Amino acid sequence: MIDPYVMLGVERQADAEAIKAAYRKAAKSSHPDTGGDVAQFSRLQACYELLKDPVRRKVYDSTGYDPQLADPIDLKGILMLETLVSDFILDEREPGSFDPVAAMRRKLSDDIVKSRFHILELERHRARVRQHIDRLGRRPAADILGSMLRTRSQSIADAIRNAEIQIEAIEQAYTLLEGYAYELEALPEVKAAE
Template sequence: MNEGSAGVIDPYAMLGLERDASGEAIRLAWRKAAKGAHPDAGGDTDHFNRLQIAYELLQDPVRRRVYDDTGYDPQLADPKDLEGVLMLESLVNEVILDEREPGSFDPVAAMRRKLSDDIVKSRFHILELERHRARVRKHIDRLGRRPETDVLGSMLRARSEAIADAIRKTEKQIETIEHTYTMLEGYSYEVEVLAPLEEVEMDVAEPQRGEAAE
């Protein structure tokens, strides 16, 4: 959560604090900054409001922990960003648990592939749901009506609506995955370039030939 993220400031930078600042240090920094920024003292209202937001965020242990872990304020961030953060957190955990040597693979590319695969799977799932719902609708159209309570018709209509709800949820999930993918834009990762096996073997063999010549 910084100036480039939905226009929200970094609370630590706003109050001139280190990230490990104590509660007392936060209060002192707030009082010092607010004293000259208060509108009654001729300060700018917008600047004072930003100081107030920064102070409230850092004084709330839950909001501060979420900000420290994600860079987002849970009360001010776009819900889509928070959903994306949760999805990225899961992907980051997978990278941390990957036992391959850092630099031997590109974790950012792996995250992008995982998100892309999830989008494809979700779209395929929607197609399956739509086919299933179409079959239910055909059953409803062909079902003879009883003069009493239409138990079977009610059940089939309820099933059709449940499938429609599942489709809507999956579409929402796709939107979240796509938004999460955009949050990875701009990132790159330096992967070590290993020499081809043939070159490595030649490097190892060369001293042996030299030793034999001696």
């Protein structure tokens, strides 16, 4: 996540005029017409747009998050956490009687294992399809079966890549949980029978 205050070089308490002045100064050196990097200038503009909008700025200041400045993998991780948060909010157990953060970590770890197993299965299927392609005699005029098998192999390769992207998002969600701890209620001590 890009910090718009750092990007523009202003304090968090900066007013609209200070933000505008900082943007203009930074834009002079980073504008593509003056030899600046297009991507860097685009990020600078996005930061300025966030800070000049009072509502977006307030949300960012409260949460440290703005969807337009977030990395796509971060967004996917956040969406995964959103689902997990919904799950533990709906859990009927009393707050403090279970650790929802640990439960989210376990769920994410389980999802990574399942995704990796799924990739292994897909790779096994793709290898089999390739072996069939290698053994298939081709007809000179049209190679319908070969075309179908190559298409299937490509579809499996795409599924593998999607599973790898899913793992990256799960790992990012897990990273976003770092530093969180959940305080459980102390269990009452059981007195020994006399």
